Structure formats: C-alpha cells, structure tokens
Amino acid sequence: MKVENKVAPNEKQISGFMAADADVPIHMVNLLKFKDKAQYEDGRETSLTGREAYAIYSAEVQGHIERVGGHLVFDGEVSRLMLGEVEDLWDKIAIVRYPNMKAMVEMTSDPEYQKSAIHRIAGLEGQLNIETKV
Numbered sequence: 001m002k003v004e005n006k007v008a009p010n011e012k013q014i015s016g017f018m019a020a021d022a023d024v025p026i027h028m029v030n031l032l033k034f035k036d037k038a039q040y041e042d043g044r045e046t047s048l049t050g051r052e053a054y055a056i057y058s059a060e061v062q063g064h065i066e067r068v069g070g071h072l073v074f075d076g077e078v079s080r081l082m083l084g085e086v087e088d089l090w091d092k093i094a095i096v097r098y099p100n101m102k103a104m105v106e107m108t109s110d111p112e113y114q115k116s117a118i119h120r121i122a123g124l125e126g127q128l129n130i131e132t133k134v
Contacts, residue, residue, distance in 0.1 A: 003086060005033050005126025022102045027073065029130040031090040038122040046122070051091070053123030058094075060116035065096055068103040072096055090127075 035050030046053070058075075065071060074095040081089055098104045107113050 003128070005031075005090075005128060007121055007124050007126055009129070023100045024133055026098050026101055026104070027132045027134070028096045028098065028104070029128075029132060030092075030094040030096070031128040031130070032092040032094065033088070033125045033127060034091050034123055035125045038119075040118065040122045042118075048123075050123040050125065053119045055123075057116050057119035057123065060119070061113070064107050064110065064113045064116065065098075068098065068107045070096055070098040070103060070107070 032054070034054060038046050038048040038050050038053035040046060040053075048056075062072065072094065074093065076094075077092055078090050098107075108117075
C-alpha cells in the first residue's frame with residue numbers, strides 16, 4: 001500500500017468529493033504530519049515549528065467549523081503504532097463532523113477560513129484526509 005501525505009487534494013479527489021451525496025453527514029479523519037519548522041508561502045520569517053503554526057490554525061478553525069454546523073469529535077497526539085507498518089507515523093489525528101459535504105465546501109471557500117489556512121499550509125508536511133459516513 002502506497003501512503004503519500006499531501007497538503008491539498010488533486011483534481012480527481014476534488015471531483016469525487018463534489019460528486020458525492022451532498023446532504024449526508026460526514027466525518028473527516030485527518031492524519032497530520034508536521035514540518036520541523038513552519039514555512040509560510042509568502043516567505044515571512046518565523047521561529048515557529050510546524051506544530052506551533054498548525055496550532056494557530058487549529059484554534060482559529062474551530063469557529064469556522066462551528067459556523068457551518070460542524071464540530072470537532074476527536075483531537076489527539078499519535079503515541080505509537082499498535083498494528084501494521086508505515087514508514088513514518090503521523091503526529092496527530094483529528095476527526096471533524098460536518099452536517100454535509102456542502103458545509104465543508106462552504107467553510108473552505110470562505111475568505112476568512114482561507115486566511116486561517118495559511119497557518120495550516122505553513123505547518124503541515126502533509127496529511128491524509130479520509131471521508132467517512134455513518
């Protein structure tokens with residue numbers, strides 16, 4: 001099994017997400033891997049670690065998630081792998097429930113969310129987002 005962390009979805013993933021049943025509640029499982037040192041796309045100097053930059057995003061995104069009717073279900077540090085093998089373990093796992101796919105798209109399209117997402121991009125080496133439905 002090939003595992004590849006990314007910061008943004010590819011076109012095929014976006015198309016599949018947009019074609020999904022837009023009115024069904026979803027849970028997004030986020031497997032997060034942080035950079036050692038944050039790197040902002042605008043080139044700003046920073047002494048933040050990737051984890052610290054992501055923590056800024058995490059604090060700000062709570063309001064964005066709640067605004068569209070979602071909520072954080074779980075947020076925890078990865079301590080070890082109990083079963084299976086991966087080359088490099090993720091640092092953190094977060095699970096967010098959205099009332100539907102439309103709510104998540106609305107949130108990520110909002111210019112205020114995009115201002116917060118600058119810290120997400122600066123802090124993440126990559127992640128896996130896994131969409132689940134009940």
